Amino acid sequence: MSVHRLTLGDVLGEHRRGRPLGTAVVDGDVRLTYPELDDRVGRLAGALAADGVGAGARVLWLGQNSFRVLEMLLACGRLGAIFCPANWRQSPDELAHVLDDLAPAVVVWEESEAVEKARGQVSLDARWVASGEEYEAYVRAALPAPETEVPADSPVLALYTAAFDGRPNAALLSHSALIAHSMALLHVRQMEDGFTFLACGPLFHVGTMMFTLATFQIGGTLVFTPAYEPAEVCRLIEAERCTQAFLFGPMIDGLVEANKDRAHDLSSLRFVSHSPEWDKMITVDDSPWCASRMGGYGQTEVGGMLTFLGLGMGGAGYAGRSSPLVHVRLLDAEGNEVGPGEVGEICARGLSLFSGYWNRPELNEAKTAGGWHHTGDLGRREPDGTITFIGPRLRMIKSANENIYPAEVERALKSHPAIADAAVIGVPDDRFGQSPKAVVVLAEGASATAEEIIEHVRGEIASYKKPRHVEFAESIPKKGYTPDYDALDERYGGGAYPGA
Amino acid sequence: MSVHRLTLGDVLGEHRRGRPLGTAVVDGDVRLTYPELDDRVGRLAGALAADGVGAGARVLWLGQNSFRVLEMLLACGRLGAIFCPANWRQSPDELAHVLDDLAPAVVVWEESEAVEKARGQVSLDARWVASGEEYEAYVRAALPAPETEVPADSPVLALYTAAFDGRPNAALLSHSALIAHSMALLHVRQMEDGFTFLACGPLFHVGTMMFTLATFQIGGTLVFTPAYEPAEVCRLIEAERCTQAFLFGPMIDGLVEANKDRAHDLSSLRFVSHSPEWDKMITVDDSPWCASRMGGYGQTEVGGMLTFLGLGMGGAGYAGRSSPLVHVRLLDAEGNEVGPGEVGEICARGLSLFSGYWNRPELNEAKTAGGWHHTGDLGRREPDGTITFIGPRLRMIKSANENIYPAEVERALKSHPAIADAAVIGVPDDRFGQSPKAVVVLAEGASATAEEIIEHVRGEIASYKKPRHVEFAESIPKKGYTPDYDALDERYGGGAYPGA
Incomplete structure (x- = not known):
């Protein structure tokens, strides 16, 4: 065995020894030290192995956030298998695509009509385990899996993303990749001994998962909550002295509102400055991640x-x-x-x-x-x-041979005081090939004409980039945190993109 | 080529693009931006390749600290070759061992009698380049080496250490290992954008090298000085606004003394608390590395x-x-x-x-x-x-079937107020196999008898660990920062170690 090996299982093995008293996970009534987590992971791996899960096999989680997401990932890692936490709130058709595509050997699921429907639509030879008591019995009954040699470059996590052809694809991340990313995050976020992360965003998105894994990497404490619920998030931050949570813009506003009577002490949170009220509740942090307000470029x-x-x-x-x-x-x-x-x-x-x-x-x-x-x-x-x-x-607009990038035009639009949100698409144009169209949401009580808006953009960026059409809308449809351009194209007549 | 590849050359290539204006190295009159450093590394690699340096070949540096140590490492990395900066102040015999053992294809050397003698002792078919103008001409005359594919796990740095059999051995470190270690250091030291490291310790030791490489990893600035000289170190910290230097205990005292008139502004240094005078000169840092006063366990x-x-x-x-x-x-x-x-x-x-x-x-x-x-x-x-x-x-002492560890006894000895330094060896003992002997340096003006010292240790740790013999000495011979136990054994009759 290579002396250079480092898998997620090796990290857990080190935490078991180096942090025998450290709290690994908190989830409702569940509190596990690192040795307890390691024991559960060993037994879960044994249960999965008994169901035929070996190197390269897939295991699927369809449910809300839970500490079980972490232990299933680690158990799959021990077997060389691939774990996928998927969005369980998709339509039956979307869920059926995941089941068909991934062909998991084991599915752990939280009761839901959509999942049941999807299960009926596919022919899949999988073991289905309900996520509550049945799962606990599944773990309890198993014998620990023996240690096996797992290559660090073998995939261990699959996250559905990037629907290039209308259907999402599962990006595979290896032990090595996850550990490397965690190190980068530890560095930029300056995560120290005792870091406690509240996973209140969805674990099937890389944004929450990456902080979960970086916290795991340094043997910190992970606090799980089924989903973002402002009052409960406030309670957990105080009770567990969380140092970070998965939060941004509107989620932070929600906490400020939920905690406006200052019922909860959120000062353990070392986080991003956001508003005067928020900054008074927390400890504003000056790590490069927080001081830059969590910017950067990324993808799963x-x-x-x-x-x-x-x-x-x-x-x-x-x-x-x-x-x-x-x-x-x-x-x-x-x-x-x-x-x-x-x-x-x-x-x-x-x-x-x-x-x-x-x-x-x-x-x-x-x-x-x-x-x-x-x-x-x-x-x-x-x-x-x-x-x-x-x-x-694929969203680049080509107009009269000039390249126009929606994001740049959107930035110019959003700098107009009357505009609350905006997205830009390309619409077919007989003369220019395509021309840019802005879809604009006005701020409450504000008004602006199409002409004023176009004139504003012309003052901000090169004239050829200005929208030729402006549509006013109640809201911009979103896919995660970005505009849903497919939906916008459909609704507002977009098309003829040269890169598509 | 693997999308996962990351070599030192890749890091340099990224800095060339990401930090085109950033100062990479400062050394006397030399100041190089990252693109300039990359250009020099490319030409140096071309020169080395023309001298037959390819994958696995060795290149040796015998000289004081210089920015050339970094560029030679990077040039060797580009070729898949191994670079070794060795202690040039060794005896001709020791230097001849290094030349014989490493069999370098190219030696860059600073003029020295010992090196010349060593060169005469060995039969080595190497290109010898003097480290000053000859080296500059060597780089200038060459064409840049074409990019080659270098495996990230190939060794790139050799550091002589660990003389198990009386002769040092060269530990080989790969691109991957160096990059991984840098990441750990970036994390614990909380090195941020703009980090500027003054390499004022020897670059043939891992202690200085590891901070040099971590600073390189984030595209910081490296300031080189031939050797530790307090007044010059103070000048450089102020002139280059260094954020860290290779300093510990006595070196820090030297700076405090050299700067007692506060002629130099050392406040850019974010470093370890040491003494009231020192703490007033610098910015005391609370990163885990500095707050813990740079402790830990390591080896090359x-x-x-x-x-x-x-x-x-x-x-x-x-x-x-x-x-x-x-x-x-x-x-x-x-x-x-x-x-x-x-x-x-x-x-x-x-x-x-x-x-x-x-x-x-x-x-x-x-x-x-x-x-x-x-x-x-x-x-x-x-x-x-x-x-x-x-x-x-190998230094464990076995006395009457009990294991005694010198470090533990030494800690107990040093807690005695009259003792300035101490080392413990095992001496052969007819009855017990071995027994511990303390070699003790008394503090200036202090006095203590052997009996008092033995009694003190008995009060600190288990009685069987107390020294049976105490020798008083003027000083403890050192190998780097630790006692030279071989020399102590020879002088004070040590031997019969069970592990040796």
Whole structure:
């Protein structure tokens, strides 16, 4: 066995010895020390192995957040198997796609009509375990799995993302990639001994998962709650003295509102400055992650973050600089590097990168052309070396031979005081090929005409980038945290993108 | 090419793009940005390649600290070759051993009588380049080396250490190991954007090298000075706004003395608290590395630090907890793990571990028995999981069937107010096999009898561990920062160690 080996199981083994008294997980009434977690993981691995889960097999979780997500990941890691926590609130059709695509040997599920329907739609030879008492009995009855040698570069986590062809694909992340990403996050976030993370965002998204894993990496404490619920989040932060939670903008506003009577002491939270009320409740942190207000560029395929604003503070680029364990190139369609100031596809290599998508050999080959992972997103190196994220390559608008990037136009639109939210699509145009159309949500009580808005953008960026059409809407449909451009195209007549 | 590749050359390539304006190195009149450093490294690699340096070849540096040490390391990395900065102040005989053992293809050397003598003693077919103008001409004349694919796990740095058989062995560290160790240090030291390290300790020791490489990893600035000289160190800290320097105990006292008129502003230094005068000159830092006063356990073979006191502050173990990228086991002579509270050999696996010693196949096999690197040092897990370093395995004393560890007895001796320094050896004993002998240096103006000293130790630790003999000496001979036990044994009659 290589003296260089380091798997998630090795990390857990070290915590069992190095932190025998340390609290690993808190979830409702459940509190486990690291040795207790390791014991459960061993027995769960034994149960999975008895159901035929070995190297390369898949295990699926369909449910809310739970400490069981972590222990299932670790148990799969011990067997060389792949664990996938998937969004259980999808439609039966979407869930059936996941079941069909992943073909898991074991599914642990929380009771739900949609899951039951999906189960009926597919022919799948899997063991189904209900996530509550049945799961506990499943673990309890098993004998611990013997230690096996698992290569650190074998995939252990699958996260569904990137629906290139209308169906999401499962990005596979290896032990090595997850550990490397955790190290980058430990560095930028300056996570110290005793770090306690409240996983109140969905664990099937890389954003919550990456902090869960970084906390695990240093033997911190993980506090799980089924979903974001402001009052309960406040209670948990106080009760467990959490140092961080998965929170951003509107979620923080929700906590400020829920805690406006200051019933809960949130001062253990060392986090991002947000508003005067919030800053008074917490301890504002000056780590590069918090001081930069958590900026950067990332995607599931790179393990989370590829660049951190905190590594390029004061720089011109909105995405900062690359994580210390990756390297980035901006490439043109032929794979040649573009110069500073020019727009190219953000391509990357490094230790935290994924191992391709499950079951997509052709897509994987295309995404790694020339030995670089192609993110599908466009970016630009500023003269100071920092990186600006421009937008998805497939969403580039071509108008009269000029390239227009929706994100840039959206930034200009949002700088108008009357505009609360905005998204830009390309609509077919007989004369120019395409022309940009803005979909705009006005701020409450504010007003602005299409002409005023177009004029405003013209004052902010090059004239040819200004929208030729403006539509007013009640809201922008979202996919996670970004506009749902497919839905916008459908509703507002988008199309003819040259890259698509 | 693997999308996961990350070599030192890749890191440099990223800095060239991400920090085009950033100062990479400062050394006397030399100031290089990252693109300038990368250009020089490319040409130096071309020069070395023209001299037959390819994958696996060795290149030797015999000289004082210089930015050339870094660029030679990086140039060797580009070629898959191995770079060794060796102590040039050794005797001709010692230097001849290094030349014979390493058989370098190229030697860059600073003029010295000892090196010239050593050169005459060996038959070596190497290109010799003098470190000043000749070296500059060597770099200038070359064409840049083309990019080659270098495996990240290939050795790139060799550091002579561990003289098990009376001759030092060269520990080989790969790109992957160096990068992993840097990440651990970035985390514990909380090195941020703009970190500027003054390399004022010897670069042929891992202590200075590890901070040099961690600073390089985040694209910080490296300031080189030939050797530690207090007035010049003060000047450089002020002039370059250094955030850290390679300093400990007596070196810090030297700076306080050199700067007692406060002629230099050292406030850029974010460093360890040491004395009231020192603390007033600098900015005392509260990162885990500084707050723990730089403690831990390490050796060249693990890339530097294996454990950090900063990851186990307040714990019972003097060495803290393991670095996040390694795992540690305490094993008995049969390779079985010993329980908490028991003494075993500190064994490790993980990403920062070395690739064995150059040219020592049998030793390498012995050191990695059972897939664990055997450090040769003894340690103990405390009940809280932290680790205590006990002492070298080969130095364990066996007296009347009891194991006695010199370090423990030395700690007890040094807690006596009259004792300035102390070392403990085992001397042959007809009745007990061995018995412990203390070699003691009294503090200036202090006095104590052998009986008083033995009595003091008996009050501190178990009685059977007390010295049976006490010798008074003017000083303790040192090897680096630890007692030179071989010299002590020779002078004071040590021997009969059961582990030797």
